[in-house]
Amino acid sequence: MIDFLFSQYKGYPTHQIVLEIIAILFGLASVLFAKKNNILVYPTGIVSTIIFVYLLYKWSLIGDMLINGYYATMSIYGWVLWSQKKDDIIEYPISIMDKRDIIKAVVIFFITVLFVVFIYKFFNKFTDWTAYVDTFTTGIFFVGMWLMAKRKIENWILWIIGDIISIPLYFYKGYTFTSLQYFIFTIIAIYAFKEWKKSLAKTI
Template sequence: MDIATWFDINNTLVNIPIGSGYALSWVEAFGTLAGLLCIWFASQEKTINYLFGLINVTLFAIIFYQIQLYGLLMLQLFFFAANVYGWYAWTRPQQETGELLKVRWLSTTKLGVTVVIAVAAILWLTPNIYPVFTALAQAAVDGINMLGGNLSMPQIEPNAFPFLDSVVTVLSVVAQILMTRKYVENWFLWVLINIISVGIYAAQGVYAMSIQYCILLFIAANGARQWMNTAKSNDSHPAGAKA
C-alpha cells in the first residue's frame, strides 16, 4: 500500500453496520482517534493535546478536501498554526507574572468584542464562502506548483451548507483562539460547534465523524464544567458575575 492509497477515504479499514453500512477509512479512523485524544487532554488542561491536535487537523484536511467541505478544509490550516501557538503559549511563562497561563473567564469588554466580531464574520462569510474558498483553493494549488508540484485545480462545487459551514468555521476559529489563551468560554462554543457538526457530517454521509462529534459534545460539556471549577479556584468569574 503506497502513501497516497492510505490517505484515500475509499481505502477501507472496516465496514460499520450503520444504516445500509459504512466503510470507515484508515485516514478517517486515525483522524477521529487523534481528535478524541486532543479534546480529552485539552479538557484536562494537558499540553499534550496539541500533539494530537496537529495529527487530527492534518488528517481531517485531507478528508475535507476529498468530500468538498471547503470551509472546513481551509479551517484546518488555521488549526494547525493555532495548535503550534497554543503549545507555545501553554508552556511559556507570562512576562508580567513569570507564571504559566491560568484558566479564566473573559472580561466583560473582551466578551462583547468577541461576540460582535463573531457575528459580523458569520454574516459576511455566509454569502461569500464559495468565492472566498475557491480563491484560497486556487492559491494553495498555485503555491504547491511553485514549489515543484504538478497539481491541477480541482472541480469546486458550491458549498453544501453555506450558513452552517460559516457558523462552524467562524466559531471554531474563535473557540480555538480562546482555548490557546485558556478562556473558559471556548468550551461553550465547542458544545455548539459539535451539535452543528453532528448534523453536517451525517448529511454528508461521514458517519464516523458524526459519531465522533457526538462524543466530543459530551467531552466539551465536561471540559466546560472542569474549567469553570478551575477558574473559580483561580478567583476568576464570568463577565457580569459578582466575585
C-alpha cells in the first residue's frame, strides 16, 4: 500500500520532498485560518504558494505554477482588503455574491481559461488529458481566490469543486502528498462553508 501511494517519489531529490511537505503544512494552516475567518490565512498561504511555485517550476507543471503564482499575488490583495476597517468595523465582512460579482466571476473564469490555453499551447503542454482538466480547475481556483479576498461565502463552493477534482488529478501526476492535501482541503472547505454560513446568518 505504501509503495502504491509513494512509489512516484523514487528518484526525487530529498529537498523537493521536504519542501512539498512544508508547503502542504503551511497550506493546511492557511485553509484552517480561512475557515475561522482569520487574516492569518494570507501570510501562511503566501509561504505555501511561493514554495509550490518553485516546486511546480521544477516539475514543469506550468499551469499549476501559474495558479500558485496567482495565489501569492491574490493573497497580498486579500490581506490588504481583510485589513481594512472603518471606525473599527471591517469593510469586507462575510457576504453573498450579488449580480455584479457573478458577472465578474464569469469573466475572470473565461479569461483565466483562455490565458491558460494560450500558455499551454505556447509551451506545447497539451500532450495529456490532465492539461485540459488543468485549464478548468485553474479557472475555478482563480475565481475562488478572488471571492475569498472579497469574503464571499461562495468561494468555498468553488474550493470544494476544485479540490475534489484535484485529488485524483495530482495522484495521477505522481504527487501523492499534494493529492492528500487536496483531500484534507475538501473536508475543511465543507466545514468552512457551514461555519461561514452560520456566521453570515448572525449578521442578517
